[in-house]
Amino acid sequence: MKINTNKLLRGDRSLMLACDQGLEHGPQDFNLKNLDPQYILDIALEQRYSAVILQAGLAEKYYHEAYKDVPLVAKINGKTSLLSGEPYSPQLCSVDRAIKIGADAIGYTLFPGSAREADIFQNFTSVVERAHDYGIPVIAWMYPRGKAIKNDIDTNILAYAARIGLELGADFLKLKYNHDPEGFKWVVKNAGRARVLAAGGDKQSPQDFLHTSKEMLSTGITGFAVGRNVWQDENPHGVSKALNDLVFHNKEVQDVLHHINK
Ligand code: FBP
Numbered sequence: 001m002k003i004n005t006n007k008l009l010r011g012d013r014s015l016m017l018a019c020d021q022g023l024e025h026g027p028q029d030f031n032l033k034n035l036d037p038q039y040i041l042d043i044a045l046e047q048r049y050s051a052v053i054l055q056a057g058l059a060e061k062y063y064h065e066a067y068k069d070v071p072l073v074a075k076i077n078g079k080t081s082l083l084s085g086e087p088y089s090p091q092l093c094s095v096d097r098a099i100k101i102g103a104d105a106i107g108y109t110l111f112p113g114s115a116r117e118a119d120i121f122q123n124f125t126s127v128v129e130r131a132h133d134y135g136i137p138v139i140a141w142m143y144p145r146g147k148a149i150k151n152d153i154d155t156n157i158l159a160y161a162a163r164i165g166l167e168l169g170a171d172f173l174k175l176k177y178n179h180d181p182e183g184f185k186w187v188v189k190n191a192g193r194a195r196v197l198a199a200g201g202d203k204q205s206p207q208d209f210l211h212t213s214k215e216m217l218s219t220g221i222t223g224f225a226v227g228r229n230v231w232q233d234e235n236p237h238g239v240s241k242a243l244n245d246l247v248f249h250n251k252e253v254q255d256v257l258h259h260i261n262k
Pocket residue numbers: 018019020021024025141199200201202225226227228229
């Protein structure tokens with residue numbers, strides 16, 4: 001079965017907007033504006049993001065009408081930040097339901113190194129099988145975590161995580177950046193034919209974020225699945241336009257700063 005990644009790519013690049021933090025982090029990430037998923041969907045639609053990432057619950061209530069022009073990544077597992085202990089993110093929505101809701105891709109978080117790794121891998125591979133039977137791509141958040149992981153952004157650990165994602169059948173791997181462009185090139189090589197999307201991380205100044213993004217693009221990644229650095233910014237449309245120019249037009253940072261300085 002051919003896996004259809006076309007909808008998620010423009011040329012060879014992709015820029016996705018993540019809005020699954022409400023479950024993962026809770027309301028601490030939001031203010032009165034971006035607490036409303038519609039605010040984030042408006043950014044995704046207006047700035048022509050390659051996809052928006054939502055849990056099924058949000059998709060059912062908010063992913064309607066014009067928003068359907070933006071491809072949907074349905075995040076089908078999740079957990080809160082309320083519990084400590086070995087990380088485990090249970091599946092909360094079936095692949096079939098995600099497709100009914102309109103998913104163009106399935107999103108799933110894995111924690112390689114967790115004491116629950118065996119369960120995570122077994123569940124993930126059954127998700128990949130089902131999604132691929134429909135020709136739907138799978139995006140794996142590859143987040144090495146748990147007591148066994150001393151440094152989750154160590155180059156070798158990230159490279160191992162990338163290789164695991166490839167071995168288990170993911171089509172895209174979402175990885176955290178380690179601020180070591182040479183090391184990260186090795187990480188991307190280990191992803192093989194799976195494409196790498198970098199996560200945005202905690203909010204930085206838009207200037208710093210754009211410089212880091214440009215550096216990340218030099219490592220061979222396909223693009224970003226970013227959240228807080230866009231919708232927590234006071235000018236999310238400006239940041240999005242600047243990112244668009246970096247990702248899809250290979251512009252230099254100094255040539256896109258006008259978008260955020262307006
Ligand atoms: P951000 O760009 O806001 O960092 O979002 C990326 C993301 O992977 C989200 O999809 C997810 O909700 C969150 O980060 C997970 O964060 P954490 O590393 O705290 O588990």
